[in-house]
């Protein structure tokens with residue numbers, strides 16, 4: 001959190017229109033993270049990030065002005081909402097669990113089935129989905145143009161442009177790229193070599209994790225970002241990746257999530273069907289359910305209760321400080 005404050009201060013000093021240089025010095029959480037990937041057509045600067053933040057938390061983005069992006073992605077819950085499935089306008093329940101937005105700057109694609117390649121276009125999903133904001137970009141542009149403050153704010157950030165699809169989506173994406181989280185006790189142990197950062201139980205959990213889980217949950221974000229079927233169901237109610245590829249070999253395959261801050265993002269899985277970390281550990285312990293597409297990496301673990309506790313304790317060390 002100290003580093004966020006530091007970032008905020010730097011942004012403040014840099015003033016409005018100075019782009020943040022894309023260098024090794026960009027204050028990303030720790031040395032396991034590569035420099036922040038910033039697209040050439042959407043440079044980061046303080047006033048744009050501030051506008052994006054304001055839009056992110058503004059209910060004007062939903063059809064009846066009742067909910068914002070931040071209603072479902074709550075900062076205090078690592079940008080999730082604590083519910084099994086999302087709740088949008090008019091209390092419409094969605095199909096999926098709200099994922100964390102920490103470190104989305106590093107994701108190669110978005111959504112469970114990987115159907116959207118760019119953070120800039122991703123927001124059109126929630127904006128237009130009936131169970132989420134049920135609105136549209138043209139209607140949003142009209143509403144912002146008619147607002148008392150937005151026309152002036154947009155002019156300050158984008159002097160040569162109007163309130164348009166580019167300026168709206170670029171601002172919200174730039175803000176989301178600042179949502180970074182690392183610096184967990186796991187990082188002290190793994191990246192900074194502090195062997196006293198984890199307790200004996202957590203170290204035992206790490207042993208189990210590195211033997212059974214890092215085939216998929218690896219690298220700085222603890223995901224390889226591939227699509228995997230982990231045997232959550234024998235019959236998947238949601239085709240997931242197959243919706244995009246139309247290939248039955250992809251049925252039930254979903255984007256592997258990051259496990260950073262996983263202790264803060266219950267309930268779990270793409271449909272919120274597992275309530276607690278213990279339920280997740282039990283799922284993996286029995287090797288999931290049978291499905292023809294289940295990854296061969298998912299095998300029964302036959303853990304003792306002490307080992308289950310250790311694995312759960314390890315997962316809790318992934319919370320950013």
Ligand code: HEC
Pocket residue numbers: 056061067068069070071072073086087088089094096097098099100101104107109110111112113122123126127131132133172
């Ligand atoms: C009604 C609740 C709700 C609202 C409002 C909402 N989201 Fe989401 N968000 C979700 C859910 C649920 C998913 C997962 C959907 C999926 O993968 O199919 C998601 C996924 C995402 C992702 C992809 C994360 C990943 O790991 O792939 C991003 C980025 C995101 N939302 C940003 C936003 C932004 C920006 C807004 C506002 C314009 C917004 N969300 C509004 C519920 C919501």
Ligand code: HEC
Pocket residue numbers: 209212213214215216217227228229230232254255256257258259262265267268269270271277280281284295297298311315
């Ligand atoms: C074959 C790849 C693979 C392996 C191996 C694997 N996982 Fe996963 N993990 C996934 C995928 C894919 C999901 C998302 C499943 C879903 O949403 O339905 C997931 C989800 C999770 C979640 C829930 C995250 C969330 O935010 O909902 C946790 C916790 C987790 N895994 C921990 C583990 C642990 C602990 C192990 C080792 C015992 C492990 N995983 C092994 C691929 C894997």
